[in-house]
Amino acid sequence: MLELADVIEARERVEAVARHTPLDYSHTFSDITGATVHLKLETFQRTGSFKIRGASNRIATLSPEEQAAGVVTASAGNHAQGVALAATRNGVDAKIVMPEYAPISKVKATRAYGAEVVLYGKDYDEAADKAHQIECEEGRCYVHAFDDEKVMAGQGTIGLEIYDDLPEVDTVVVGIGGGGLIAGIATALKAKNPDIRVIGVQAEGASSVAQSLEKGSVQQIDSVDTIADGIATRSVGQQTFEVIEERVDEVVTVSDSEIAVALISLLERGKTLVEGAGAVPLAALLSEKFDYEEGEVIVPALCGGNIDLNVLTTVIMRGLVETGRYLKIRTVLKDRPGALERLIEVIAAEKANIYAIQHDRTSRDLAMNAAEVEVDLETRGHDHVAAVLAALEANDYEVDVLI
Numbered sequence: 001m002l003e004l005a006d007v008i009e010a011r012e013r014v015e016a017v018a019r020h021t022p023l024d025y026s027h028t029f030s031d032i033t034g035a036t037v038h039l040k041l042e043t044f045q046r047t048g049s050f051k052i053r054g055a056s057n058r059i060a061t062l063s064p065e066e067q068a069a070g071v072v073t074a075s076a077g078n079h080a081q082g083v084a085l086a087a088t089r090n091g092v093d094a095k096i097v098m099p100e101y102a103p104i105s106k107v108k109a110t111r112a113y114g115a116e117v118v119l120y121g122k123d124y125d126e127a128a129d130k131a132h133q134i135e136c137e138e139g140r141c142y143v144h145a146f147d148d149e150k151v152m153a154g155q156g157t158i159g160l161e162i163y164d165d166l167p168e169v170d171t172v173v174v175g176i177g178g179g180g181l182i183a184g185i186a187t188a189l190k191a192k193n194p195d196i197r198v199i200g201v202q203a204e205g206a207s208s209v210a211q212s213l214e215k216g217s218v219q220q221i222d223s224v225d226t227i228a229d230g231i232a233t234r235s236v237g238q239q240t241f242e243v244i245e246e247r248v249d250e251v252v253t254v255s256d257s258e259i260a261v262a263l264i265s266l267l268e269r270g271k272t273l274v275e276g277a278g279a280v281p282l283a284a285l286l287s288e289k290f291d292y293e294e295g296e297v298i299v300p301a302l303c304g305g306n307i308d309l310n311v312l313t314t315v316i317m318r319g320l321v322e323t324g325r326y327l328k329i330r331t332v333l334k335d336r337p338g339a340l341e342r343l344i345e346v347i348a349a350e351k352a353n354i355y356a357i358q359h360d361r362t363s364r365d366l367a368m369n370a371a372e373v374e375v376d377l378e379t380r381g382h383d384h385v386a387a388v389l390a391a392l393e394a395n396d397y398e399v400d401v402l403i
Helices: 004-015 027-033 051-060 064-069 078-089 104-112 124-138 149-165 180-192 209-215 238-247 256-268 276-286 309-322 339-349 382-394
Strands: 023-025 036-041 071-074 094-098 116-119 171-175 197-203 250-254 297-302 326-334 353-360 370-378 399-401
Touching: 004 051, 004 149, 004 180, 023 149, 027 036, 027 276, 036 149, 051 078, 051 149, 071 078, 071 124, 078 094, 078 104, 094 104, 094 124, 104 116, 149 180, 149 238, 149 297, 171 180, 171 276, 180 197, 180 238, 197 209, 197 276, 209 238, 209 250, 250 256, 250 276, 256 276, 256 309, 276 297, 309 326, 326 339, 326 382, 339 353, 339 370, 339 382, 382 399
Parallel strands: 036 297, 071 094, 094 116, 171 197, 171 297, 197 250
Antiparallel strands: 023 036, 326 370, 326 399, 353 370
């Protein structure tokens, strides 16, 4: 099993490529939670993700024959960029299989770092099957995204940095996809201080670990569905699972809505952009998915910032809805002069701001003398939403809440 010595050995190789990222005390999230919150900003890492650490350590330890044969791997995006950059720096040819629906920004970045990209499959697991096929056909060395001790050791250097910068840390919260990140971090931290608690977080739509821990062996779920594409794997690795069983104190899950709220909170209050997978540790803290004491020193590890702009738009909208700051309604008006004006007056009286209005008098589902209206509103929280809806009801409008 992975040990502290492996992580320490990896540190010198990783430091040649990766940055020592900041550990930033957050007044905002400390005030919100009552804990003492320090954010590990691995989002500032080269390639925008922690994956460069494990990839650098693995490729630096390849034999000359393996380097000459080239490498192949599968990735939803962040590991792809890490392998591409590490391979290019070492003069190694890299071919990387990414799911067909991988974020465009991650695909473009991987190619820009010098790797050949093959798009295949609907998720990471199908891409991995294709990558293993290429491994056999072309004789390349497979660089696993997580189930590899050299990769885990490289990721574990984050744990060493956290401990060096904040030895009084009580709890570290880490996202789990395949498990390489948390396996490395838990190994480093538990060796430094067994009392440090390590909490793992999965997205509800990709939560294989709870089942695996319950049954005592790696379990694979049938499919994944989450905005946190960086941790959208059907199962953890065999080696990573063994470390999780022994060294991770608790594993919790968060919903996509909770991830979205954490992401927009970081963007708006923390001035920090993360991807869905990078937001899950803070989502677990803000949603109180695990117990902690007042003033407890907690480090959410924000380990990815590579979010596609189209996804970001969707996530921001979801977060605004969840926090009561965006409302979309539909109602039917009499098709006569002044009807729309009166509706707007009711909304304006409640000080809700109108983003957009769609007016349709042609639907076959409507009476000939009626018009359907959809209104997008900017609101100021759940209480404000309730007040707007109550005012509309009091004025005899039948309203459907669309979003």
